[in-house]
Amino acid sequence: MATRIVEPEAGPRSKRAAILAAAVDCFGETGFEATKWSTVAERVGIGQTALYHYFESKTHCLLTIMRLELQRSHDKFTEATEGVEDPTEALRAAVRAAYDVSEQEVLQMRILHNHMDLLSGTRKSKREEAERVEARKLVQLVERNWTNLLVRGMSMGAFPLRDAQLLGSGVLGLIVSVWRWYRPSGPTPLSEISELIEGACVRMVAT
């Protein structure tokens, strides 16, 4: 493993990415609490001192994973709905995009939604707090994406008038609830789940 540390081409960035990937595996499969911070270092093949250079704590790393996952969700939503004129089609595209994820991203979503309560309380550490504040902003951005999609559909007469913010957070809540129980090894393929939730969201919003 030592060779990986001294690889001349491995700049700080590549090590950071490797740490994040290892942490996603550990937190997603073993759970955050049950994962020893030293296990992440071992997986990457670096010492604990090197690990602390990138993340000052296990929580700092968790908050970074959450912030990155929220950014990815936001970007994916934007990409999927951009230029889709028909509101129902945009809603369908947004739901499908939410489930168009890799196995690594499934773990990231699970980690994110298992630790959302971490975003509500101020952190004492500056670096942790910076990640938390960014993540909070992204949560609001993602919520606004869904609300705006519903508002647009309502103003165009495609969706009946309802409390768009409340209904939007319901749609989002329904979509992300899947990450609590979904396992790639489980009996139901994600494509089937995606299709059922897509239909449920359209009925919730457009009927």
Added chain:
Amino acid sequence: MATRIVEPEAGPRSKRAAILAAAVDCFGETGFEATKWSTVAERVGIGQTALYHYFESKTHCLLTIMRLELQRSHDKFTEATEGVEDPTEALRAAVRAAYDVSEQEVLQMRILHNHMDLLSGTRKSKREEAERVEARKLVQLVERNWTNLLVRGMSMGAFPLRDAQLLGSGVLGLIVSVWRWYRPSGPTPLSEISELIEGACVRMVAT
């Protein structure tokens, strides 16, 4: 505070209830991680040794709160739907029952849903593990309640045929997602939320 400890009428049960109530306040408002176990003892007015007599750890207490809340949810569902023949009416009654909660129960739901991942990994402590196993059984029971309600409606022709288990966990996921963000001090009263979600669930299932 000392008088509370030596009250002759305060049997072991009353102290346990007081500890649970104090822990619900602390975990629900400050968060589980941020709450010091000693703060719970102080609130109840007992020493830490007495506290450990009832709960061997903060996690043991958390798991107990979760198990009790799941039992309450199950009982409430049963009570609300029993004898309601029409499946759509039963669905409406079940959703309304889910939001017919006290402020204390709001905190209990928030605590439960913020720590659901705790139920997936085996605990080393015997007493923690016993609570975890009971809570897991109750999670399955609650999920089955919703699936069975949907299966009955589908078999009676009141709901279109769909994957009842998948749709049932969607309905449940939508309902409980509210506990993530709902605050009694917030701008939207729970009655309004309940009404919107009730309508959304009926459209999801019966349309």
